[in-house]
Amino acid sequence: MSNQNEHHEPSHKPPGRKEMSRRQFLTYTLGGATAYMAAGAVLPMVRFAVDPILHKKGEGEFIKVVEESKITDEPQEFSFELKQQDGWYASTATLTAWIRKDEQGKIYALSPICKHLGCTVGWNNDKSFPDEYHCPCHGARYTKEGKNLAVAPKPLDTYKLKIENGWVYLGGVEPNTEVK
């Protein structure tokens, strides 16, 4: 296509102004038009692919877990069901929380997900370390308050918690702010 164009180029250009050559102009025009069309086809697909990251994360609603009167100083494990919608798949996940009240009577709920690599910790399940949370995978240990003693880099997460009409409700998981 561009071969014929060279015949029409003037043999000498006027001095001074730097003009864009016809070849350059055509390159930019064709390149621009091509890029525009390619973007028109590809951008919807890219937006389609990244949709999960741009979805609004559902504000974790509170779920009724247990009567307030059942909470003791000793951590107890309670499980509760979370309805979740995963794309087109609706399911109920069973979550567990270790709930106790401290010396001031304040109730808190720890998530059993180990902060080392995500296994599930248990309370008082290692004979050599009594009254601690212990993770069977790599031996991470935590105090009653969830403070990390060994292996794990951070304390156990806590559930958002509210108490209504004598019932404990748990919400989303957040980083532990009670212990350092």
Added chain:
Amino acid sequence: MFKNVYNWIDERLDVTPIWRDVADHEVPEHVNPAHHFSAFVYCFGGLTFFITVIQILSGMFLTMYYVPDIINAYASVEYLQTKVAFGQIVRGMHHWGASLVIVMMFLHTMRVFFTGSYKAPREMNWVVGMLIFFIMLGLGLTGYLLPWDNKAYFATKVTLEIANSVPWLGPIIKEFLQGGTIVGAETLTRFFALHVFFLPAVLLILLVGHFIMIRRQGISGPL
């Protein structure tokens, strides 16, 4: 910027001759719509390829959400179509593009036929083109089942009955495609595998052959 990157690579790998060889070729006057507008009929092959590229791209993206499973297939299609941003567009591209490929390919075939381009020395390319035609029909057929709705289900029943009517081999072909004795779970996974792996692989090989031959032999002369 691009130029510097390109030059840096080119100095080391000498890539210019590679793409020159692919891209730099004479377009004869009789196939250039700028000279004779009626030469636009020579564009249909390229348009078929262009839409095929769109089909491959949009198909790749659709598999990010689609599952070939009788319980979830319809739900996943409905989800990507109604809940995912641009889902309607991406599936629309694949859906309408599928029909458009057939139309463009048909027009391309007509052009080749009526300009006599299939004649010697290009008979082999005609045959390869015909194989591409059947692969495309196969892609259309196998893709049609994937949404797993009523239309897909009964269209597949009908096609399998047609396959069944092949003399001698019919029942075997039918049962092979069906993956059993009913149109069901195994049919769906089978059609999915054919649709996204086997047929596209064969298609790409045939396309490469088609293109190498047209570059070797050049576009057929004017009428």
